[in-house]
Amino acid sequence: MKRLAVIAAAILTATALSIAPAAAHATLQSSNPAENSVLDAAPDEVTLTFNQTVSQNFATVTVIGSDGMDWAASDPVVDGGTVTVDLDGLGAGGEYTIGYRVVSADGHPITGSIPFQVTPSSPTSAAPAAPATTETTPTAVEETDSGFPLWTIGAVVAVVGAAGVLFALRKRSN
Incomplete structure (x- = not known):
């Protein structure tokens, strides 16, 4: 179960990091x-x-x-x-x-x-x-950027995913 949690955390981190390059705007x-x-x-x-x-x-x-x-x-x-x-x-x-x-x-x-x-x-x-x-x-x-920064979505996904993994591990060990 711990391996699954580590793999899930790695996938969430990779997803969050891959969103950042897409947020580059033209100048x-x-x-x-x-x-x-x-x-x-x-x-x-x-x-x-x-x-x-x-x-x-x-x-x-x-x-x-x-x-x-x-x-x-x-x-x-x-x-x-x-x-x-x-x-x-x-x-x-x-x-x-x-x-x-x-x-x-x-x-x-x-x-x-x-x-x-x-x-x-x-x-x-x-x-x-x-x-x-x-x-x-x-x-x-x-220059004005009126759009929503995509990196914040990646950060929220990573934090929520990590919290979910930690909650599942804590529940399992009790």
């Missing part, structure tokens, strides 16, 4: 335009690159200008971990914010925003533009 690795970049011309599209595949379903990308208009001209196209949306030009210049919401492979929604600026260059100024694509840091992108 934004880079964007084009990059966060806080200053561009001298409006881009034709916005590209977001995530560290893992995201779902085509429910992917949303907006590009909101300081005028309050959404300049996205197409639905987002998802190719693995890359999300692209075409732009309908952009205003004359100003502040823009890319807003996104995608769903990780594990089913959790990931949201964030990326500000950038378009400053059309004048004939008298020849200021170089910032690079179009740079890596973003995890603290620079606002």
Whole structure:
């Protein structure tokens, strides 16, 4: 009976540990335009690159200008971990914010925003533009995880299973 209890505890522990890797969420690795970049011309599209595949379903990308208009001209196209949306030009210049919401492979929604600026260059100024694509840091992108963490389910299963095994062993020895 004790061997059975040890085997049951091992199975419960393995189950709880196998749930943890599935709880990894997608994170934004880079964007084009990059966060806080200053561009001298409006881009034709916005590209977001995530560290893992995201779902085509429910992917949303907006590009909101300081005028309050959404300049996205197409639905987002998802190719693995890359999300692209075409732009309908952009205003004359100003502040823009890319807003996104995608769903990780594990089913959790990931949201964030990326500000950038378009400053059309004048004939008298020849200021170089910032690079179009740079890596973003995890603290620079606002990410929200509104899902329930799966590791807690594994922990509860392990604790309840271990308690059940201990109860059965205690009952047997009396």
